[in-house]
Amino acid sequence: MKNRHSLTALLALVTLAAAGSLAAQDKANLGYVNSQEILDKSVEGKRALAQLQEKERQYAADLAKIDDQIKQLQNRLNTQRLTLTAEAAAGIQADIQKKQTDRQRMAEDASRGMQELQYKLLAQIQTELIAIIDQLRKDKGLDLIFDLAKSGAAFASPALDLSAEVISRYDASKAVPPAKK
Numbered sequence: 472m473k474n475r476h477s478l479t480a481l482l483a484l485v486t487l488a489a490a491g492s493l494a495a496q497d498k499a500n501l502g503y504v505n506s507q508e509i510l511d512k513s514v515e516g517k518r519a520l521a522q523l524q525e526k527e528r529q530y531a532a533d534l535a536k537i538d539d540q541i542k543q544l545q546n547r548l549n550t551q552r553l554t555l556t557a558e559a560a561a562g563i564q565a566d567i568q569k570k571q572t573d574r575q576r577m578a579e580d581a582s583r584g585m586q587e588l589q590y591k592l593l594a595q596i597q598t599e600l601i602a603i604i605d606q607l608r609k610d611k612g613l614d615l616i617f618d619l620a621k622s623g624a625a626f627a628s629p630a631l632d633l634s635a636e637v638i639s640r641y642d643a644s645k646a647v648p649p650a651k652k
Contacts, residue, residue: 503617503627504604505634510596513638515645519592526588530581537574541567603640607633 510516548555548563555563608616611633619627619634 499614500612501615501617502608502611502613502631502633503619503622503624504637505619505632506600507620508634509600509638509641510593512634514642515596515599519596522592523585523589527585530585534574534578534581537570537577541570541574544570599644600637600641603637603644604633607636607640 510520544563544567548560548567552560604616607613616633617624617627619632
């Protein structure tokens with residue numbers, strides 16, 4: 472998906488620090504998550520990505536329809552140019568220009584709509600993940616949790632990776648409880 476990098480940027484997680492001063496401690500307890508992995512592998516992340524892809528397909532289909540209409544008008548103008556009156560040809564040309572303007576507006580609206588949907592979906596996921604990551608930080612007694620996708624780290628020990636646990640907890644938080652008998 473062409474918006475994958477912007478998804479990662481929007482899902483950048485807040486760095487969480489423990490209440491005490493890290494400078495006063497001998498050794499900081501660290502961990503990291505990979506926000507892109509969480510987005511790609513969690514049920515809710517997959518759902519959001521699928522929703523974005525579906526919306527993108529809808530916008531593309533709408534634009535393809537108007538492109539076809541423009542093409543039909545251009546073909547009509549080209550094939551009937553010799554038999555059309557100047558007034559009729561000018562009318563078709565005006566229709567083509569109107570359709571092109573409509574297409575431009577539709578493309579701008581689609582782009583804006585995709586950005587708004589991305590922000591809405593990812594802001595919700597981020598809000599939910601922050602609570603899970605903070606609880607995981609407390610449970611593991613960590614001082615700091617980084618987002619590997621945004622950290623610029625050249626190396627990180629896999630032993631510090633909390634992404635799978637965050638995915639597991641996030642999916643569990645979204646699971647529908649079984650129906651009571």
